Amino acid sequence: MNPEHSHNVPQLFYIFALISMFYMAYNLRRLFTIQIGKPDSRPFNFLSQLYNSLSFGVGQKKVYSKRFTYASIMHFLIGWGFIELVFATTVDFFTARGWFTDYLPGFDTPWFAFINDTGGIMLIAGCFMALIRRHYIKPNILPQNNFSGRGTFLGDSGILFFLIFLSIGGFLTEASRLAIENPITAHWSWVGYAISKTTSLSNWIYLKPYMWWGHAITSLIFISLIPMTKMFHVIAAIANITLTNRKKHGLIKSMNISEIMENPDSDIENISLGASNVKDFSWKQLLDSVSCTECARCSSVCPATRAGKPLSPMKIITDIRDKLYSETINNNKTDDLIGGFISETELWSCTTCGACMEECPVLIEHVPTIIDMRRHLVLSEGKPPTQAKESLEKTMQNGNPWGFSKEDRLKWTEQSDFKPPTLEEKNEVDILYWVGCAGSYDPRNQNIALSMLKILETADIDYAVLGKEETCTGDSARRLGEEYLFETLAKQNIETMSKYKFNKIVASCPHCMHTILNEYPDFGGNYEVVHHTELIEELISTGKLKTNINSDETITFHDPCYLGRHNKIYNEPRNILKKVTNIENIIEMKENKESSMCCGAGGGNMWHEINEGERVNVNRFNQAMETGATTVATACSFCTIMMDDAMKVTGNENTMKVQDIAEIVSDSIESSV
């Protein structure tokens, strides 16, 4: 045995350690409450699961966000300080027993001594930053009850004090050892070494057993309490991250309603449609709720929360967790989940923009969970928001939420010199142009569709539209929880498209694009779908479309959520803008790309309004105004309507223009002729 590594650990310690481990394991039952959830099969790919765990879990990839610099530095210090100390303790566990001592460093190995002390200092510094944030900076989005919360022990601040106490204890124990053993490399343990010089050797000899036992006992108490304190996230969040299917992250799951309806054994009166209680969620959704660490980043970026609407995405997740614990470990009688913990207006305030999911460091999927509760309200209770009810009924009757006649789907082309061919006439084309309900019926969006016709014709594209055969894709219906209507529409569109041959679908509305591209495959519809900005960029870069730089306008681009965050298309619209205006005329809003703020219309909010709070579209429009740009460019039917409305509401019709990228490109072709 290498004497450098050996130090005696009293037998009694192992008894305490065993008790501590047992108590921790007992408290881990919090994690196993998720068993009451529904099955949720997911592909298990060892490598991708390992990647999740290492990069997003241990590596804390998403914790580091440019929108939360202070908290990112703070968590870096605490997180890596803690990981270092766990590493040091693990190494010590082996070397103290004389295992692997030829390979492992000892406490007096210079580099190991140095990083151990640095880890301790990082942990203390990070905890102080966190305390300053909790008690002096006090961001009002954070829970304000610092010594309770999470239904757990010590709260948010208590655990910080505990960690500081633990680290100081570690340093004192180290200092006493250094003072007594006085190894030649002692100065590498830079903190412990400095402390060891503060008092006499005889004092250290007297203090050492107290220091050692004090630190040992606090460490064991800490371990035993992990599942009961905020530290639980090191277990629950890493489990959640590891089991996340990142390919399908944030996507809404289909319910297979036709199967439920056709199954003669369905217990119609009692079958759960959507989620009204914790047991209606999948175990993964419940694991989401258990792993929430209440960092409140979701709520800080949520357009509804920021506008003072009743929704806070974090509250939704923690309400589910609280209800879960009260139904399982605490066995309390509590209010209903919906109507008690969570109000209906909270659920209806969500625009499904995905900002919460983009920021969540532990990969929680808020939106599908909110949709599941909306499904319960609509499918089980028949209670969509009053205003949205009408648009759902109109979609059901006429195939579009405005309620115009199916026969008028091509009426917008009456204003155009170009008459788009239909697939019914051509049967086979290269590109199916998906006009969408907005492009077909909304006067503002008809102009975008007309611009697209001009672009398609000018670039000599072999294209066609579905015309009267096109029907709503069901985006709003699905996000309003009306899965039955969505499924009906999806199947209808897939059936229509199966009659014809085309290579690619080009959609003007990112909502249509997202639905056909990412949601129709569940119903057997697999298509190559691109947004019109992707097509236009390709046409310009291959020289099929020639544009002029003709604009003196300064332009700011508003990223539509379903183009950007949900489908990661950020560069194409910007590349197009660079071709039609001088690069210095393009000004970014402070919140752009991944951190773009929603226009307020997503998630079916186009069709109803939560009156409480400010108007989301006006908030976003004001952000565009702050850039000083003269045009807000966008690339989404709903965004155009919302920005246009905000422009009028704020009285900026003479100072600002709202244009779709397609309109801007179409104008720049004109000037080249």
Added chain:
Amino acid sequence: MKICVLIKQVPDKDSKIRINSDSKTIDSTNITNIINESDNYALEEALLLKEKHGGEVVVCTFGNESSNGIIKTALAKGADRGIFIINTKPHYIDILNVAKIITDNIKSEKFDIILSGLQSDDSGNCQLGLLIAEMLNTSHASLVMSTEMIDDSTIKVKQELESGWFQWTELNFPTSLTIQSGINTPRYAALRGIMMAKNKPVEKIELDISGYTPFLSLEKLYIPSKSKETQFINGAPEEIASTIVNILANEIKVL
């Protein structure tokens, strides 16, 4: 309490109406059929009364085969059963005969309340509920804007009169009420309701209307031709104002 709701299928007002070459019927292709607007409010009122005071809601329609859809929707929303009088020879039939047909087929049910929409959006007779009341010799009220049960066999209703006047009336059962649109907020047909509706009974009665003597006959159905046109006045505010003054003074001659 046994409530009957008379419902009718009508073309959606946004549908493109085309007249068949016989000039007497509507081309039903490409027409979206919906439940008549005020009937939808009548149905909701019946469901609300049932939820509050108990009883049974029966929906009844007289129409061609395709009217099945509105019966299903009504059952999905919460009606208990349906009576579907199928018009096997769908051509024009006057409202008095419609009232007779419906009365013949529902009188054995001995309903306490018969609710119907104030008027149908297609033919707009505004008479059905009242004709049936006369035929069944029940009390009746039209243009009902709210209802309130007084006791087991009396209902108090608020009726709309002209120029902002209202009238409150107490009626004894059996009674027939025609409901004004806007009286409540009709509910949404939930999937659970749609699935449950499958097991609810619908009594189908096939009826040949040639057995009824027509009281009125239909001469011709046509789409009204446009006689008025909207004129847009463009220009600066001053120009617009002077143009309007000119029109008011010289064309309409009100100044």
